[in-house]
Amino acid sequence: MEWVQEFKDPEVHHRHLSHLFGLFPGHSITIEETPDLCKAAMETLHKRGEEGPGWSSTWKTALWARLHNSEHAYRMVKHLINLVDPDHEKAFVGGLYSNLFAAHPPFQIDANFGFTAAVAEMLVQSTMNDLYLLPALPRNKWPNGCVKGLKARGGVTVNICWKEGDLHEVGLWSQNQTSVKTLHYRGTRVTVDISSGSNYTFNGQLQCMNT
Incomplete structure (x- = not known):
């Protein structure tokens, strides 16, 4: 719906970014071929904010990397690398346990794998x-x-x-x-x-x- 019609977003800061699949991991939204859609994607990322669980943080890192925005990509990396006490953690916040497993009871392996993919996107895209x-x-x-x-x-x-x-x-x-x-x-x-x-x-x- 984000691309079809105007509507009131019921949760502006929601952790999901499925409507940006074309930017990452897809290739239908690119800086060279679709600059207007990239501008729209950037607006969405600003509205979504930087909060969220580990898998959402790594996805945002990769999305900002595809937009060639090193500042925001790095900000999302820093957001993920935050020590979490497993006895006092909050849901949907993110961070890392002391063993580097991504926090989100009990842990999120997709956030760990996603982090390596996102950093790779910051360095090489193909x-x-x-x-x-x-x-x-x-x-x-x-x-x-x-x-x-x-x-x-x-x-x-x-x-x-x-x-x-x-x-x-x-x-x-x-x-x-x-x-x-x-x-x-x-x-x-x-x-x-x-x-x-x-x-x-x-x-x-x-x-x-x-x-």
Whole structure:
């Protein structure tokens, strides 16, 4: 109904975000192809707020990441990483127990799995044709880092290193198939052929340095 007709929302801050499926995990709402729908999705996320259980927090993290909004994605990460005393917890609040299980009696494994997926979306996003590098990196919070072995659509494995908030190096390889990918980073686009069994290294300007 959110997309069909006007109606009064009975619970503005509800934890569910099913009507944003097209943004994440789907791909029918994208910044490049449907900017107006992205604006609507952003409005929905602002209205829904930051409260909610772990699985809702991780979903919101991924949604903000798809909108390339690193500030709000990071805020949702911080919302989840909140120590919860299991003897005094509240329903639908979220947080983590001391063993890092997501709180929500007794715990929410979908929030734990969702967290890794959401952080991955902050670092790499993919379609069958495109790779978006560091699309929602909180540069002032995670200024330096590396991630290895992320899987992109089309059978491509991705390694990324960044320094002082900027892309430093990207490694790509495909073990089983040859594919064509367009790499995206801060407005720069480079189309590359990724041959099966070959490793490719790119610098921060998306120039291929080694094959």
